[in-house]
Amino acid sequence: MSHMGYRCLMAVDRDHVLRSAAALLTRKSTATMDEVARAAGISRATLHRQFAGRDALVRALEALGIEECEAALDATRLDEGTAQEALRRLVKELERVAGLLAFLYTENQLFEGEGQNEGWARLDARMAALFRRGQEDGEFRIDLSPAWLTEALYGLMASGAWAVTEGRVAAKDFHYMIVELLLGGALRRE
Amino acid sequence: MSHMGYRCLMAVDRDHVLRSAAALLTRKSTATMDEVARAAGISRATLHRQFAGRDALVRALEALGIEECEAALDATRLDEGTAQEALRRLVKELERVAGLLAFLYTENQLFEGEGQNEGWARLDARMAALFRRGQEDGEFRIDLSPAWLTEALYGLMASGAWAVTEGRVAAKDFHYMIVELLLGGALRRE
DNA sequence: TCCTGATGAGACAAGTATGTCTCACATGGG
DNA sequence: CCCATGTGAGACATACTTGTCTCATCAGGA
Incomplete structure (x- = not known):
């Protein structure tokens, strides 16, 4: 061979x-x-x-998820344009991995006590940095912490992914729903 | 006896x-x-x-969760005041059960193929009705479906509950973070 | 053609959770 | 006091998953 x-x-x-x-x-x-x-x-x-085992498989999936998320973050060019535009691009890039992200997001609940993978910390930091930039540029409100906005992004993507797989919402609306809710919320703008 | x-x-x-x-x-x-x-x-x-078994226990927990959610919905008086006010009251009432809700929300992924409990359908309907009322009254935007807003509420509550248990956000901010993000989104109002 | 190495099928042991059972104990009422 | 009922402890069989192993097969390269 x-x-x-x-x-x-x-x-x-x-x-x-x-x-x-x-x-x-x-x-x-x-x-x-x-x-x-x-x-x-x-x-x-x-x-x-x-x-080697189920653990190794899940770890590998975790690594894959992190890798894909990092790739999505790289492809998004977070620093270009307004933070809002960057966030829209980011969600578009992340849409492919939403399902995997949803799995890992809940699975990580089980790894408590081991300290979370540093890869997630790096991703969290990059996403939080985007939200922080938006706040510093006056685009985003400052009463919601970047950490919470990051968490909310994960949560909404997981919810969206499940809602799509269960047929409660259409797959084509995935990106729009998440971005619009995360950015604008449910209230009508005057 | x-x-x-x-x-x-x-x-x-x-x-x-x-x-x-x-x-x-x-x-x-x-x-x-x-x-x-x-x-x-x-x-x-x-x-x-x-x-009788683990299944029965989870089912009972599901019933408890549904019961508590229904109680929260009842206590909220969804029809009084604006839809926005009602939603704020609802999240406050639901905060107690957020953890249980997060557990059931992910656990229900495993019950696929059995058709979801009718209790959830009833709850979904009541929540969706609140969002629909908000849309009809001109408070909420109409480009986000009531079904998605309901799903997003579940997702944000689960995210919030986990973020709190893992210490990423403060428990006292739970209600504010969820309501503000769900209603207003991340963007600053002009 | 022959040989190497990966694969699939299946056996096997070990670990774990589950569900059921028995028995001893304690508490509370008659 | 005696008895009934609920309970805890633990044994036990069962089922399921996992991880390891062996062996036959098959495809590709020398």
């Missing part, structure tokens, strides 16, 4: 497995390793060969 | 157990029956005597 071929093969499979697992666990967070394996079209043995 | 005495004793214990379980499962959603029992100060055997 060639070394390159080996690295390539593993990388491709690993990514495919990871995305299948993300898609499944987004819908059913208690899926077993066997279900995850079947969803990825592989056997449980192979799944265990790639991920 | 007297019939009244029996009924009273069971009712009191059951309620106490239920509230202990709610408090525990709010923090650790995967707590075992044994942990739930110990948290309530009873043995696992007694817990099983009162609730």
Whole structure:
């Protein structure tokens, strides 16, 4: 076996497995390793060969989620334009990972006592920085803390993702609903 | 044993157990029956005597959550005053059950395929009716559906409850943060 | 063709939660 | 005092998931 071929093969499979697992666990967070394996079209043995255990799988999913979020943040160019425009772009970029984010958001409740992954802290900081910029530029109100606005963004994305999967709202409205509510709230502007 | 005495004793214990379980499962959603029992100060055997199994316990918690939400809705007098005032009162009433609500909100993801409890549908309808009234009275914007606003309210309350338990925001700000974000959004009013 | 290595199927042991059961104990009423 | 009822402790079987292992198979490269 060639070394390159080996690295390539593993990388491709690993990514495919990871995305299948993300898609499944987004819908059913208690899926077993066997279900995850079947969803990825592989056997449980192979799944265990790639991920030492369920923990390792979830950690890998966490890393994937962080990675995708960081990529979304990078692609958004948070510093360009107004904070409001940047936030709109950000939610658009994050829409793809909303389901995975919703899974990890609730799953992280279980990791209490280990201290949260530093990746999340970095993401939180970048998002909070966006909200803080908006406040300093006079765009956003200053009586809602950047930390809360960040938390609310996560919460609304999770709610939106679930509402879509359960058919309570249309998928095409996802971005609009979240951005409009987060930015403007429910009240009519005069 | 007297019939009244029996009924009273069971009712009191059951309620106490239920509230202990709610408090525990709010923090650790995967707590075992044994942990739930110990948290309530009873043995696992007694817990099983009162609730046939874990399913029955969660169902009972669901019923409790629904009951408390309905009570909150009743106490709020949704029809009095402006929709905005009613919403502020509602969030205040719901604050007590936010933790339980957060637990059930995520737990319900697992009950898919059984059709959701009719109690939730009733609650959703009442909340959506409030948002609809706000829209019809010209208070709330009409481009965000009542269903989405209801969902967002759940999501924000869950986010707020978790953020508080993890110390990311202060408990005293809970009501203000949720109501202000839901009503006014992040943007400054001119 | 032969050989290497990954895979799938399945067996297997271990751990854990669950649900049921029995038994001893305590409390409270008759 | 005696008895009934609820309770706690713990044993027990069961089911489920997990993690590891073996073995047969199969595809790709030398």
